Amino acid sequence: MSHTAHIPSHRKPRRSASKLALRAGVAGGVLSTIAVAGAAGPASAEPVTETIEMPTLGSLGTDLSSAVAASAEASQQEALGQSLEAQEAAALQTAAKEAKKAKAEADRKAEAERAEKARQEAEAKAERERAEAEARAEAQARASRDSARTQLSTTSASSQPDSGSGSSNDSGSSAGSSSESTQVSSGTAASIVAFARAQVGDAYVTGGTGPNSWDCSGLVQAAYAAAGIDLPRISYQQSSMGTSVSLSNLQPGDVLYWGSRSGSYHVAIYVGGGKYVGAQNSSTGVVERSLDWDPPSGAVRLL
Known part of the structure; x- marks a missing residue:
């Protein structure tokens, strides 16, 4: 057996932090009670005892947890708000780009339509002018043919008819x-x-x-x-x-x-x-x- 087996240990046992805090709270409450009783007056007076409750570690933990939760929620709300603002800004930027692109496309189409309309009007004008020219030429040709037919009728009326023979020489010659x-x-x-x-x-x-x-x-x-x-x-x-x-x-x-x-x-x-x-x-x-x-x-x- 060891020579130190029956010697008791002089090391004090460890106390947990929670027990120390609890004892500190209790001691604080007792000291506060004594101080109030001493200040109450002479010994003949009836002692007044007032107990002031000190916050315990449990209530402090609850308040701290509530504060942390509230701070986390506020941070989350702020982050959500910033995210929404960023999305709105991106949406506005995209909408602006789309609007600019749509306007450019509309301008291009309008210009193409104006050019096509001008081309069609030019073609229509050229077609009208061509038709008018053809009508004038046709009128002149018709007048020329009418004149020729009138002259033909006059010539036919004044000419002597042939003898009716199929071999008669209408031109005065039978040459080739x-x-x-x-x-x-x-x-x-x-x-x-x-x-x-x-x-x-x-x-x-x-x-x-x-x-x-x-x-x-x-x-x-x-x-x-x-x-x-x-x-x-x-x-x-x-x-x-x-x-x-x-x-x-x-x-x-x-x-x-x-x-x-x-x-x-x-x-x-x-x-x-x-x-x-x-x-x-x-x-x-x-x-x-x-x-x-x-x-x-x-x-x-x-x-």
Whole structure:
């Protein structure tokens, strides 16, 4: 056994902080009571005892916890307020950018619309001017054709009719096309040629019979009608009439055809000088062309 086994320890036991604080509170309360009793007066007087309660450690802890909680809540509210302010500022900045972008886009669209409107107005103006120019040109051409038709009617009324023979020489010569550039047709043939040439420049329209638009057989029929001769309406019917003639022995007024004689698909009028007048197609309208431009398949003489 150790030689110090029965020697008691002189070390005082440790006291906790809470016990020390509690004893301090109690001692403070007792001392306060004694001080008040001593100051009360003489010994004969009845002693007055007043107890002043000192705050305990428990109440201090509660108050401290409440203060900390309140401070934390205030800090949280302040942080939340700052976050909301930051979000509002960001939202305002974004809205400002979007508004600026929308305004720029609206300005761009408005400028494009103004440019498009100006372009459309310019095109409309140009179209009106073109239409007016075409109308004036058409009026002048119509006046020219009317004048030619009036002159044609006067010439036809004053001219002597042919003998009616299909082989009669209306131009005073039966020479070929090489010598017809100097021929001056007269009588019925002259009327047919003059009418056909007066329609040059008119439009081509399928089924057209005048006065300002024609198809090929409609023009031939009208030209012969101007000379008092009735012809069928269809091209193959017209080319089936009269007498076949050689392309080297043509006379003004002869009917040229393309295709077979009984199945022609196009007709025109020979006007002399190696040329013909015909309503060709919608692209060219009524034109006067050389035989070399589109050589015909054959010809018939109806005079």
